[in-house]
Amino acid sequence: MLKQPPVVREGDLSLLVDLYELAMAQAYWSEGMDDTAVFSLFFRELPENRNFVLACGQQNVVGIIESLAFSDEHIERLESLDRFQPEFLDWLRDFRFSGSVYAVPEGTPLFPQEPLLEVEGPIAEVQLLESLVMNYVHLESALASKSVRLTFAAGGRPVVDFGMRRTHGLDAAHRGVRAYRLAGLTGTSNVLAGLDFNMPVYGTMAHSFVQACPDEMDAFRIYASLYPGTTLLVDTYDTRSAVDRIIKWLKDEPEVSVGGIRLDSGDLAAEAVDCRKMLDEAGLTDIKIMASGGLDEYRIAKLCSSGAPIDGFGVGTAIGVAKDGPALELAFKLTEYASLPRMKNSPGKQSFPGPKQVYRRLGTDGRIAEDVVSGRDEVFDGTPLLRPVMKEGRIIEGAIAPLDDQVKAASKSIDTLPERFRSLDPVNESPVVISEFLRALQRDTLERVSKK
Template structure:
């Protein structure tokens, strides 16, 4: 067997499926089941530490769906599994997504049972997309939901992503930066992703540079000469001593341009106060203080509430792995087939049938007041969230807004949340989400149909 590629290639995404998806697709093909189906992507409950999920990636994955093609190499690999008929493999050679996709805009706050996207297509086509769609949307929604909490905790101060080194894979480190930009982060240390997604690339120095130099001040002098306006890392040896030395150096060399200092250890609030005092007494009130070192939103909120004179935050591991809520229980479920409602009845996992729409109501102050989930054909009060993205297998013109517009939309959408949903602590009251009477009636009818079919089956067996 040839050595595999060092990285997953975009052209190989058609094989990024679980076996059962292609196994079911072959069964659909084999038995002539090619009617339209609707699959809905949603979550049943919020992660433990979240008051909302910031939907992200659901529009971008439509670009992936449009370009999927099975190559001869893909077919050869599937042949080697000895599970697929030659006729089905021929069908895969010609496979193209021919259906439609609706999704909420990138950066939309969502709540349990509300679809992030819905796919309508011949059942085999839609079934084959399950794992790809879930993986793509899960990553970006998880990271965006973490990032927006950091933005809220920082209360207007910039937050920069330092998380690449400990993230779960290079794809996550790259795509995560797009999610961070949507969520409102101010910068990233990741050069590739930052330049790809238009998020300012920011960084300072590591302790190793200071350690490698003859002494700390030599390191500072070289960096300042090479990078005017730089931020100096001051906690390698003695934080306060380093800042005092910087203050004396700048007093004697007023033309030297230092933009800030970075604190990366210790009691960040106390050290920031002491450093701010040293700098201010030296007339260096223009030098900013940035903090990093294992920060998360709870620590940032505490520092801000205590009035710590910190001008910005760098966050690494906590954002890169979404440490307090690393998973969203996304589900991709069949909700209609052959024009009829379909649902899952399992204990604890009962789903709602039918294609859907979500209407969001706003008060006179622009704040969100409540959502109504309805059948897609129903009307409701408020703004409909699910919008067409694809039709007949093709992206609709201008359906996906430019990234800068998505950032602006997200900022406004998050600002419109009720105050309880924006706090880090769990809200005392859940955001109000109702289901329409028609949708409840369709679920009851679907349950009755399931019961009748089961009863008929058992009688037939007797």
């Protein structure tokens, strides 16, 4: 019986690869095809309800690339597949990525045809990275692209991640929090991720605690004494009577410190209005009202626009699985090999060959006026978004900012979105212009490959 490991070990990431990458690598190797290739990670279309993708993970993935290697044990396991030649396995044993990576900063809003990252290097080496890079970047970008919408809907009110139980696995539970932080969320319930990614960790009680105590008030008393300023969960049995009893209790014992109450079911708007009124009339204006329970950006927007007196939101499922858009159609495409532009000609899949740059030009209002997607060596007005982060297989010193700085930069970058792109509804609009050079290159390349 095989041992089935509960989590993927960092040292095993080189085997976390699609078989065809290895098959192609062996074919390149056996044919002596070792010229430089450029692969571009981009998307042709947005998920249905999105106006942009918040690109995350594309800089940090180089941390994995730099250390990727095949151990003797990996080689033995690959041998067992009976598909690889001993000399190719020797090549794998010596494998360290020797190429370059260009990436947009963490937390950059992007539009169709704009690369999140480009990888350049000997073709077999880059090919081997495809699935791992796509997986790594897709997770964070999918979760960030969803969760940033929650911050738009909440209009400045704190939004806290409660999603660990719903994210797809342990890696998503953990690294998703990095994406939420880049997207502007306020905190997380997830202890390890909060500690690892320097995000405030929140959480007080579940219904189970209230249910286990002899009486709801016992639960509240225990918490207020252990955790002064705590938030009490009030909907286990009956929300209004719970709040009523809290009010009486705080009247009798004014030294008790309660910071807030949390509503987790029912008509949140109506409950919030009633609870606020009860609390205010008792002079407890400092007690905050938090809401959770099946919230997404639409429900939050509705709660906010209805004027519901809710001070913050806890969100789980919606952001944990990026519920209405769990997949971004990221493609990792060969765009140049041996100095020749490359593209395929599959129906309905428009792409542009060659290494690229994206120039983002802001208007006088500080918002994105135009993005020019150009050849890498072209020069346009604006800020070039793709920046070198890895060269000759090593992370470029200082090229990747510490996470706290990335978060600040991401926040500024999100602020450059024109107001209409912050809408929860699709605007079906793009600021992207393709340069004349790229258009010509596409025509020429199409003509060349169609002669084949």
